[in-house]
Amino acid sequence: MLRRQADADRAVRQPIRSPGRPPPRREVERAFWVQIADGLTSEDAAVAVGVSAPVGTRWFRHAGGMPPLDLAPAAGRYLCFAEREEIALLHVQNVGVREIARRLGRDPGTVSRELRRNAATRAGEVEYRASVAQWKAESAAKRPKQAKLVTNTALRDYVQQRLEGSVSLPDRTVVQGPDAPRWKGRNKPHREDRQWVTGWSPEQISHRLKVDFPDDGAMRISHEAIYQSLFIQGRGALKRELVTCLRTGRALRKPRRRSRNKPQGHVTDDVVISERPAEAADRAVPGHWEGDLIIGTHQSAIGTLVERKSRSVLLVHLPRLAGYGQQPRVKNGPALAGHGATAMADALTRAITDLPQQLRKTLTWDRGKELAEHARFAFETGTTVFFADPHSPWQRPTNENTNGLLRQYFPKGTDLSRWGADDLAAVAYTLNNRPRKVLNWKTPAEVFTEQLPSAQEPGVATTD
Structure with missing residues (x-):
């Protein structure tokens, strides 16, 4: 049975x-x-x-x-x-x-x-x-279902034309553009020509369909469906090579969080910003700093340090090293412009060691290679370095705001190597004695002085 x-x-x-x-x-x-x-x-x-x-x-x-x-x-x-x-x-x-x-x-x-x-x-x-x-x-x-772009030929042709259509003049004369290398199934070629195409984004195509075909409900598709037809193998709707027509040109979609908080190069797992202590984020405790470079012409730069609680500013002088401008630049040669990894670590160490230890707990920097020797800097100063996520300037808001203020004195497109240590100290003194709304109209120097123990008040000289 x-x-x-x-x-x-x-x-x-x-x-x-x-x-x-x-x-x-x-x-x-x-x-x-x-x-x-x-x-x-x-x-x-x-x-x-x-x-x-x-x-x-x-x-x-x-x-x-x-x-x-x-x-x-x-x-x-x-x-x-x-x-x-x-x-x-x-x-x-x-x-x-x-x-x-x-x-x-x-x-x-x-x-x-x-x-x-x-x-x-x-x-x-x-x-x-x-x-x-x-x-x-x-x-x-499993209930396999054919993609809409497979069954609707007119819709597929419309999408494909907006992705890989030719670049042309107003009189419809086609401009070929450069000879691009053949697609090998990976991301766009690095530092090589790319094919010139119309290059509409899937979102632009999806919304434009409603304008071009207002009464045709069959001519509708979401931008996500277009992305899936491009990236997922086996959908059979659009050619895989059309991913080169997207702005990114990548062959696979990249999860958002994979690009965030990812260790790379000189940035290891233990120094990403997610490992920074919580007390640095809420500004309740002094001694947490943010840092960056402001760049000028001819590879000139000035280092900027800002304390998160008091908004006190330290400007780091980065003079040229011996031999700069006397010989042609050599690829992978020594960094003589003054803000290479070794010179940067030395300059930051000199600038921050004048402060009491309790006022130099952490330093948050961007992903620049100029602080590649952060381990040596941390060992010599006792200041733990953390790196913000790539392309995330809002994770260093105090420093970004201060750099904007400094551009009044050091405009973009000017040579910053003209200014010596005394000049930078004068500008820092001016900013530190300017009342701030966020500090209830106190000056950064006044707030910084309040943060110092009474026995160590002479150390205020760096900001007053």
């Missing part, structure tokens, strides 16, 4: 290929994409969920860098993997179907169909295994 019922179930369902070794469960892949959203690389995310690094790389590339839409968790009406494991354990103990259903809180018919339809049938024997049953259930639940 059981054999006939199994044959009947097999006759009404579509043939399913043999899984061989069942792939990782969808819960594992779902957890993988959660790790990707947190900023991990595909290799690290794969290891975190218990699969090999090549598997994670393959998942990321095949999905175009975005989580597949069909990874959404199944509704509660369907059996989950944990329930299938429980069914397998009870079934091998010869527990009856109704008793299994009672323990799971399911209908007996649900358990009975599960044991018949999703059992492993290798070697002609019926044996229920939770992993194989989960794979069969997920395969049978």
